Amino acid sequence: MRRVIWVLLAVVLSTCSQSPSTLEEVLETGQLRVITRNSPTTFYRGPFGFEGPEYDRVEAFRARLEEKFARTISIDYQTADTLNEIFAALESGRAHIAAASLTITDDRRQRVAFAPAYQTVSQYLVYRLNSGRPRSLDALAGKSLEVISGSSFAETLTRLQQEHSDLAWGENPHAETSDLLLAVQEREIDYTVVDSNDYYVHRYYMPDLRKAFKLKEDDKLAWALHPQATALLDEIETFFAAPETGELMATIKERYYGHTNRFDYVGTRTFKRHYVSRLPNYIDLFHTAEDKTGIDWRLLAAIGYQESHWDPTAVSPTGVRGMMMLTSATAGGLGVQDRHDAAESVAAGAQYFRNIYNRLEDIPDPDRTWFALAAYNVGYGHLQDARRLARRRNKDPDSWVVIREMLPLLTKREYYSQVPHGYARGWEPVRYVRNIRTYYDILGWLTLEDAQDDAIRTPDSRPGAPGLQTAGQQAATSAT
Numbered sequence: 001m002r003r004v005i006w007v008l009l010a011v012v013l014s015t016c017s018q019s020p021s022t023l024e025e026v027l028e029t030g031q032l033r034v035i036t037r038n039s040p041t042t043f044y045r046g047p048f049g050f051e052g053p054e055y056d057r058v059e060a061f062r063a064r065l066e067e068k069f070a071r072t073i074s075i076d077y078q079t080a081d082t083l084n085e086i087f088a089a090l091e092s093g094r095a096h097i098a099a100a101s102l103t104i105t106d107d108r109r110q111r112v113a114f115a116p117a118y119q120t121v122s123q124y125l126v127y128r129l130n131s132g133r134p135r136s137l138d139a140l141a142g143k144s145l146e147v148i149s150g151s152s153f154a155e156t157l158t159r160l161q162q163e164h165s166d167l168a169w170g171e172n173p174h175a176e177t178s179d180l181l182l183a184v185q186e187r188e189i190d191y192t193v194v195d196s197n198d199y200y201v202h203r204y205y206m207p208d209l210r211k212a213f214k215l216k217e218d219d220k221l222a223w224a225l226h227p228q229a230t231a232l233l234d235e236i237e238t239f240f241a242a243p244e245t246g247e248l249m250a251t252i253k254e255r256y257y258g259h260t261n262r263f264d265y266v267g268t269r270t271f272k273r274h275y276v277s278r279l280p281n282y283i284d285l286f287h288t289a290e291d292k293t294g295i296d297w298r299l300l301a302a303i304g305y306q307e308s309h310w311d312p313t314a315v316s317p318t319g320v321r322g323m324m325m326l327t328s329a330t331a332g333g334l335g336v337q338d339r340h341d342a343a344e345s346v347a348a349g350a351q352y353f354r355n356i357y358n359r360l361e362d363i364p365d366p367d368r369t370w371f372a373l374a375a376y377n378v379g380y381g382h383l384q385d386a387r388r389l390a391r392r393r394n395k396d397p398d399s400w401v402v403i404r405e406m407l408p409l410l411t412k413r414e415y416y417s418q419v420p421h422g423y424a425r426g427w428e429p430v431r432y433v434r435n436i437r438t439y440y441d442i443l444g445w446l447t448l449e450d451a452q453d454d455a456i457r458t459p460d461s462r463p464g465a466p467g468l469q470t471a472g473q474q475a476a477t478s479a480t
Contacts, residue, residue, distance in 0.1 A: 022096055022229035027069055033076045034058050035086050035095035039177060040445065041197045041256070042101050043077065050077065054099040056252050057118065057223075064239050082173060083150040087111050090226050097232075098224040101197065103152035113227045116240040117220035118249055121195040123156055124211040128184050134191070134212045137164045143190040146180055149173035153193035156216050178445075181206055195219065200257065205442040207268040254401050255366060258434075271305065271439060275446060278310040282323070285343050289350035295357070298447065299369070300350050302439035303376070306432060307349075312342040324349025356380060363398045370400040373436055374407065374429035382410060385419035386426070392418075404430045 026032050036043040036054050043052040055077075062073050078095060080086045086102070089095040090112055103121075104114045127133060134140055137160060147153040149171035161167045172180065180192040185206040193215060194202075203209045225233050239245055279301065286304070290297035301310075307325035308314035315321050319328070322345035331339050334348040357372040359380065375383040386406040387397035395402045407426035409415040416423045 021231045022226065023231035023235060026065070026073065026096060026232065027071055030072055031074050031076055032058075032062060032065070032097065033078065033095045034097045034099050035078045035080055035089045036098070037086070037100045037176070038079045039101075039198075040201045040441070041177075042099070043079065053252050053256050054101065056248075056255070058097070058099050060245070060248055061236065061239050064242075065235065068235075081176075083148060084173070087150075087224070090224060093226070096225065096229065097236075101195075101221050102224050103195070103219045104222050105152050105155050107155055108152075108224070112224040113229065113233055115223040115225065115233060115236040117222045118240065119197075119221045119253070121197055121219050121221060122214050123153060123193055123195055123216040123219060124199050125191055125193055125213055125215055126181065126184055126199060126209055127191050127212050128187060129208040129210050131187070131190065133210065136213075137167055140168075140191065141166055145169040145191040145193075146172055146175075146183065146189045147193050148175055148177065148180065151193075152219065153215075156193070160215070178202060181209060185209055195221075197257065201441070204268055204438055205272070205445045207272070251399075251401065258401075268442070270309075271442060272446070274305070274310055275443075282310055282312075282342055282346065285346040286350075288343075289346050292347070293350045293354040295350055295354055298443040299436075299440055300346065300353070302436045302443055303349065303353065303373070304346065305439050306436050312340055312345060324352075326352070352376065367398060367400040370433050370437075371403065373433045374403070377432040378407070378424050378426070378429040379421070381421035382407075382424040382426070383429075385410060385416070385421050385424070388419055389415060400433075404433070 036052075038044055040052070042054045043050065045051070058075060058077075062075055065071070066073050078089065080089065080100070086095075086098045086100055087108070090098055098112070102108070102114075104117060108114075125134065134143075145157075145168070147157065147169060150173070151171075154169075154171050157167065157169050175183075177194050177198045180189070181194060181198070181202050183189045184192055185208050191212070199209070199211055223236060225236075282304070283297075283301070286297040286301045289295070289300050304310055304323050308323050310323065312323045314323070314325065316325060320326060322331075322339040323342050324345045326334075326336065326339050326345060326348060328339075330352055331348060334351055336344045336348045339345055353372060353376055356375045357368065360368050360371050360375075363371055371383060383403070386403050386409075389406045389409055390397040390399075390402050395406075397403070407424070407429055410419070410422075410424040410426035413423075
């Protein structure tokens with residue numbers, strides 16, 4: 001009997017030793033399977049291909065693995081409809097990493113291993129403007145509160161219920177954050193709970209949303225893995241501990257959230273009103289311009305809104321005119337006969353932007369696009385002056401985070417006297433880029449909602465729609 005036991009033990013140990021670790025599997029197959037969520041705070045398709053905070057982090061980690069192990073690694077991006085699906089994918093081995101803005105909680109630690117946290121957020125109770133702001137949990141009595149099933153928000157409410165026995169809520173197993181926020185906006189439910197990232201991003205296209213109070217703070221977001229994927233976890237921990245990764249995290253935060261810290265309720269409401277009343281009259285012009293230039297029509301429309309609020313008769317005090325606010329010289333150089341002709345203005349504005357974009361070929365996107373927008377506003381020469389100032393300070397002249405600090409210096413004699421193109425109203429392009437990024441984000445989600453209702457065509461719904469292609473887009477070939 002003892003001999004049989006030893007034989008069985010030897011077989012088990014042999015089998016275990018022959019099973020490759022998760023990291024070995026990734027390196028042998030050349031594929032890292034990542035499960036995520038389709039949302040503005042995680043992963044989505046943008047004008048440059050796949051985008052999102054989690055996409056950028058994963059791609060940076062992929063590059064590190066390739067460099068360290070001298071292997072080509074592709075990413076199999078999978079999107080989940082529910083949180084439970086994410087954890088099930090890790091447990092079954094269908095995914096190696098869950099990169100989905102997951103909050104670290106004690107309950108989740110029983111199922112998965114977490115990588116180092118990359119961001120800290122708070123949990124907000126969200127209500128609709130003019131519906132009465134609740135000041136405490138006791139004020140929720142008799143109201144409808146709904147959260148995502150299996151979420152960290154549900155865990156928080158369960159904990160709070162121990163002190164507030166009357167606290168009641170529903171858990172929706174099929175909803176995403178945007179679904180519940182929209183339900184609050186449309187008065188279908190009274191309240192929901194979201195993290196601070198989602199609140200600040202979503203309020204631009206749901207401007208009636210308001211935060212009532214914090215339910216919890218200092219929640220940590222991190223990737224999750226199977227508990228036995230220890231070798232892969234070691235690599236992730238090394239990646240996040242690197243100084244350059246800290247710089248990358250700051251860049252990602254600025255890219256996706258840097259323009260969300262200023263909210264103009266009236267301006268956002270006006271934008272949504274013009275989206276319904278004005279944009280339909282000119283949307284085909286923006287699509288045509290996209291077809292000719294390869295620039296996402298939503299970006300062109302965002303420029304048009306910033307310039308004229310989609311008003312082809314607009315005239316500025318400085319004499320620029322039309323939908324895209326072209327100067328006489330620019331219009332003449334592009335063959336425009338009538339700057340107030342919307343078709344001519346949009347076509348010329350798109351080509352002008354494309355020309356600037358092409359001149360910045362050494363700068364990677366998205367910074368390249370922000371640079372081109374700034375130059376569209378303040379002039380290419382002044383943009384280059386700002387880059388000169390950055391170089392003199394040993395700062396990165398290809399980073400928008402840096403250049404947006406340099407541009408306002410062009411209003412000061414001690415700085416503009418040192419550069420070829422002299423004085424510029426350098427704060428204007430900074431605001432200009434921030435506004436267009438906001439309008440572009442709103443357009444992206446409004447058109448996504450409309451596309452689902454077949455109310456408006458979007459470039460993503462048209463096979464082969466042109467866009468600004470990047471290496472990241474070419475590398476990201478599998479998303480479900």
